[in-house]
Amino acid sequence: MSKKVTITIDGREIEAHEGEKVLWVALDNSIFIPNLCALKEKEHPSGSCRLCYVQVEGRPEPVTACTLAAKEGLSVQTRSPQVDRLVKSAFELLLSNHRLGCGRCPRRKSCALLKIARERGLKMRLSRLSALELDVEIDESPETFAFDRSRCLLCGRCVWICQEVARVGALGFTNRGITRRVGTFREVSLAQSPCTECGLCVEACPSGALYFKEKSDDK
Amino acid sequence: MTGGKSVQERYRRLKESALLREEDLYRRPVVRVGMATCGIAAGAAPVKEAFTRFIEEKGIDARVVEVGCMGHCYAEPLAIISKPGFPALCYGYLDEDLVERLVEDFLLNDDPCYEFALVALETNDVFPTFSDFPRGVHEQKIVLEHCGFIDPGDIDQYIATGGYGALAGALAGEPAAVLERVKESHLRGRGGAGFPAGLKWEAAVRAGGSEKYVICNADEGDPGAFMDRSILESCPHQVIEGMLLCAYAVGAAQGYLYIRAEYPLAVKRVQLALEQAREKGLLGTAILGTPFNCDLEIFMGSGAFVCGESSALVRSMEGLMGIPATRPPRLAESGFRGRPTVLNNVKTFAYIPPIINRGVDWFRSIGTAENPGTAVFSLVGKVSHTGLVEVPMGTTLRELIEDVGEGVPNDKAFKAAQIGGPSGGCLPEASLDIPIDFDSLQEAGAIMGSGGLVVLDEDDCMVAIARYFLEFTQQESCGKCTFCRLGTKHMLDILTAITEGRGEPEHLEILAQLAGDVKEGSLCNLGKTAPNPILTTLRYFREEYEAHIKEKRCPALMCKDLIVYYIEPSLCSKLCSVCVGSCPTEAIYTRTDGLKAIDQDKCTKCDNCLKTCPPDYNAVIKLSPPELLAEKEGKGS
Ligand SMILES: Cc1cc2nc3c(=O)[nH]c(=O)nc-3n(C[C@H](O)[C@H](O)[C@H](O)COP(=O)(O)O)c2cc1C
Ligand code: FES
Numbered sequence: 101m102s103k104k105v106t107i108t109i110d111g112r113e114i115e116a117h118e119g120e121k122v123l124w125v126a127l128d129n130s131i132f133i134p135n136l137c138a139l140k141e142k143e144h145p146s147g148s149c150r151l152c153y154v155q156v157e158g159r160p161e162p163v164t165a166c167t168l169a170a171k172e173g174l175s176v177q178t179r180s181p182q183v184d185r186l187v188k189s190a191f192e193l194l195l196s197n198h199r200l201g202c203g204r205c206p207r208r209k210s211c212a213l214l215k216i217a218r219e220r221g222l223k224m225r226l227s228r229l230s231a232l233e234l235d236v237e238i239d240e241s242p243e244t245f246a247f248d249r250s251r252c253l254l255c256g257r258c259v260w261i262c263q264e265v266a267r268v269g270a271l272g273f274t275n276r277g278i279t280r281r282v283g284t285f286r287e288v289s290l291a292q293s294p295c296t297e298c299g300l301c302v303e304a305c306p307s308g309a310l311y312f313k314e315k316s317d318d319k
Numbered sequence: 320m321t322g323g324k325s326v327q328e329r330y331r332r333l334k335e336s337a338l339l340r341e342e343d344l345y346r347r348p349v350v351r352v353g354m355a356t357c358g359i360a361a362g363a364a365p366v367k368e369a370f371t372r373f374i375e376e377k378g379i380d381a382r383v384v385e386v387g388c389m390g391h392c393y394a395e396p397l398a399i400i401s402k403p404g405f406p407a408l409c410y411g412y413l414d415e416d417l418v419e420r421l422v423e424d425f426l427l428n429d430d431p432c433y434e435f436a437l438v439a440l441e442t443n444d445v446f447p448t449f450s451d452f453p454r455g456v457h458e459q460k461i462v463l464e465h466c467g468f469i470d471p472g473d474i475d476q477y478i479a480t481g482g483y484g485a486l487a488g489a490l491a492g493e494p495a496a497v498l499e500r501v502k503e504s505h506l507r508g509r510g511g512a513g514f515p516a517g518l519k520w521e522a523a524v525r526a527g528g529s530e531k532y533v534i535c536n537a538d539e540g541d542p543g544a545f546m547d548r549s550i551l552e553s554c555p556h557q558v559i560e561g562m563l564l565c566a567y568a569v570g571a572a573q574g575y576l577y578i579r580a581e582y583p584l585a586v587k588r589v590q591l592a593l594e595q596a597r598e599k600g601l602l603g604t605a606i607l608g609t610p611f612n613c614d615l616e617i618f619m620g621s622g623a624f625v626c627g628e629s630s631a632l633v634r635s636m637e638g639l640m641g642i643p644a645t646r647p648p649r650l651a652e653s654g655f656r657g658r659p660t661v662l663n664n665v666k667t668f669a670y671i672p673p674i675i676n677r678g679v680d681w682f683r684s685i686g687t688a689e690n691p692g693t694a695v696f697s698l699v700g701k702v703s704h705t706g707l708v709e710v711p712m713g714t715t716l717r718e719l720i721e722d723v724g725e726g727v728p729n730d731k732a733f734k735a736a737q738i739g740g741p742s743g744g745c746l747p748e749a750s751l752d753i754p755i756d757f758d759s760l761q762e763a764g765a766i767m768g769s770g771g772l773v774v775l776d777e778d779d780c781m782v783a784i785a786r787y788f789l790e791f792t793q794q795e796s797c798g799k800c801t802f803c804r805l806g807t808k809h810m811l812d813i814l815t816a817i818t819e820g821r822g823e824p825e826h827l828e829i830l831a832q833l834a835g836d837v838k839e840g841s842l843c844n845l846g847k848t849a850p851n852p853i854l855t856t857l858r859y860f861r862e863e864y865e866a867h868i869k870e871k872r873c874p875a876l877m878c879k880d881l882i883v884y885y886i887e888p889s890l891c892s893k894l895c896s897v898c899v900g901s902c903p904t905e906a907i908y909t910r911t912d913g914l915k916a917i918d919q920d921k922c923t924k925c926d927n928c929l930k931t932c933p934p935d936y937n938a939v940i941k942l943s944p945p946e947l948l949a950e951k952e953g954k955g956s
Contacts, residue, residue: 147645193805280798
């Protein structure tokens with residue numbers, strides 16, 4: 101068992117395991133830090149969404165909380181002008197590549213983006229950027245769920261769950277750069293892939309990209 | 320390590336036989352032809368073949384040897400001719416006729432044809448040497464010392480220069496002594512970030528464990544950069560020796576040279592060098608008779624730019640997608656196969672043998688206090704003498720461009736120095752007096768990068784240049800993190816809009832904000848440095864952006880959507896019609912008065928007419944913004 105240390109988040113002294121990532125220490129203590137790509141069980145954080153920035157005392161630049169290890173005396177602020185700027189910017193970048201129209205979204209009551217917007221006072225519309233073209237194709241081939249790429253934020257939670265927890269390996273990242281996307285090997289439909297419809301990926305999805313056909317927020 | 324005396328003795332024997340072979344070689348005339356990729360591209364292969372053929376035809380006892388690149392790429396194909404009784408002389412711009420003449424006049428008879436010689440390699444009474452030229456005054460070669468002078472395919476030629484002597488000396492002592500020297504030398508990594516090599520090595524030593532790796536980063540993906548390729552093609556043993564010294568210092572028994580697959584000649588020469596080192600007992604098991612074992616292998620990189628990033632490089636070696644990972648851990652703690660790994664650039668390793676040989680004081684006497692040693696640049700673009708140069712850190716950009724590169728050709732005005740590759744910055748005339756070192760360049764908004772320097776002149780549009788580099792990084796982004804994947808895309812879209820005349824006043828503010836956020840927020844250094852071309856051009860050339868946006872005018876007359884071609888009637892001649900024939904779309908017609916004019920609806924702005932219009936007239940001009948045309952046509956017809 102690792103040693104206990106005391107760290108400070110937003111002025112609150114909190115006990116944590118040494119080495120534990122600050123993101124989880126905060127969330128476990130009901131302190132909100134925006135995040136999409138982090139999974140507690142995942143040993144090595146992917147650090148790809150860039151939403152979990154916090155300000156560490158003594159460091160000029162914001163740091164991602166999902167990679168920041170707790171150690172004795174660490175003092176962190178979840179907000180600062182710099183943090184807010186980066187979070188706002190990353191959030192708008194993600195929105196520019198996400199199909200809006202939340203009213204019709206199956207995840208409209210449990211969406212992580214909506215939660216971040218609420219917590220941080222961000223708008224669910226673009227202010228300085230233009231909307232990018234979206235991947236419109238929806239894979240409805242599985243019996244129980246569907247995959248709408250236009251709402252995918254590339255957080256990679258489904259991919260990790262499918263590979264490491266379900267151990268199915270139907271989902272993976274394909275392509276590079278702006279064309280990077282979540283897909284199946286050789287881009288076959290999910291029904292043709294090794295997918296067993298265990299549903300773990302749908303539960304892991306923070307947005308309306310993966311949703312159960314019968315159990316969306318409407319029902 | 321024990322047996323110090325026998326190591327030195329073994330090395331002494333190797334060196335003695337290498338020196339004997341060399342002495343024997345130079346008993347007769349020797350022609351060394353520059354055959355690195357740059358030389359071959361310039362036509363070195365037929366030049367070498369011509370030397371061999373004419374020498375044979377004339378029955379001369381002379382040797383033709385392949386060497387690498389000596390850095391004067393502008394004058395290739397190049398050859399060095401050494402003939403007993405004469406200083407070794409270097410000849411450039413060679414072709415068959417010149418080769419025939421040199422063989423006939425110099426090798427057969429004793430006329431060195433000084434009128435064709437560029438430079439002599441040794442001091443003499445008749446012909447100037449490198450140090451008699453402005454370039455030679457600034458240049459000081461450590462990494463490139465042997466490049467272009469020795470045969471990379473013959474290990475003895477490297478040994479004859481004292482090569483592998485640093486390794487022999489080190490093996491006679493303790494690994495800690497090597498580490499101590501590298502630390503004290505303050506050598507900073509030359510792959511871009513300038514991290515102190517000694518500290519990195521020390522972290523790998525401290526990491527413990529018995530299995531460790533040394534990797535040489537020869538992924539060199541920057542467009543326009545070719546230093547690492549040239550070094551591997553011209554003097555691979557110096558890099559290999561540096562890697563072995565590192566392996567000894569940190570306790571690694573295996574190393575890899577990660578070379579991009581697009582560098583087949585480098586791969587071939589390194590392969591041969593490794594074989595020869597193994598044969599001589601300098602690589603593999605029981606190196607120089609000591610208990611030190613270390614083998615090196617080549618790993619061919621798949622080509623993506625981001626694979627040069629340390630964590631992506633290691634992942635791609637493990638068969639995974641080349642995508643950067645979050646830190647910690649650093650490679651020195653957990654790298655290749657989860658083991659402590661030292662990754663350094665080609666040049667970083669090449670500095671090690673001279674540092675061990677000549678000592679820390681010598682090394683630190685070159686360059687500046689914080690940035691000891693030299694900087695290696697590939698000098699390209701609008702500069703007279705393109706090539707590979709090595710100057711002490713602290714040399715100014717102005718000295719590098721004006722003295723070493725001999726300035727901007729064709730009477731054009733200098734505009735900017737683009738330094739540091741696609742993630743570097745564009746520095747204006749006013750910044751030319753800053754010293755070249757990691758810290759000063761960073762302060763000015765550029766980076767040292769891996770050493771690409773592109774000179775830009777008045778005809779280069781800074782918005783288009785920023786767009787060009789951003790297009791590269793945007794395409795090379797792996798797409799993993801939000802800022803880099805989406806931020807570079809939006810910045811590119813805005814730059815494209817500006818160069819196409821669709822720029823909006825608020826674009827500059829958005830661009831500056833996005834650039835700042837992507838720089839600060841990205842996961843790896845690809846994203847963190849990608850905005851540099853935008854940030855520096857906004858900082859130093861803002862008026863060019865404003866001209867594009869507010870006046871729809873491209874001051875450099877480069878952005879196609881913002882210019883029109885026009886034939887100035889007062890300069891055009893009835894007697895000439897070359898432009899008419901040069902136009903691929905038949906946009907040029909003859910007016911009733913016999914002068915030529917352009918039908919703008921048909922013109923595709925290919926630039927042919929401007930290029931072919933004879934210098935006597937220079938009647939084709941570009942106008943920006945396009946509205947100027949109405950004014951001109953009103954007056955002209
Ligand atoms: C996108 C990207 C590309 C890179 N490409 C190279 C490269 O081609 N060669 C290189 O030596 N370092 C490259 N680097 C830097 C490496 O990550 C690493 O810092 C370097 O190899 C360490 O060696 P050094 O300490 O000797 O500089 C790159 C970094 C990034 C972010
Ligand atoms: S949660 Fe930290 S980067 Fe995504």
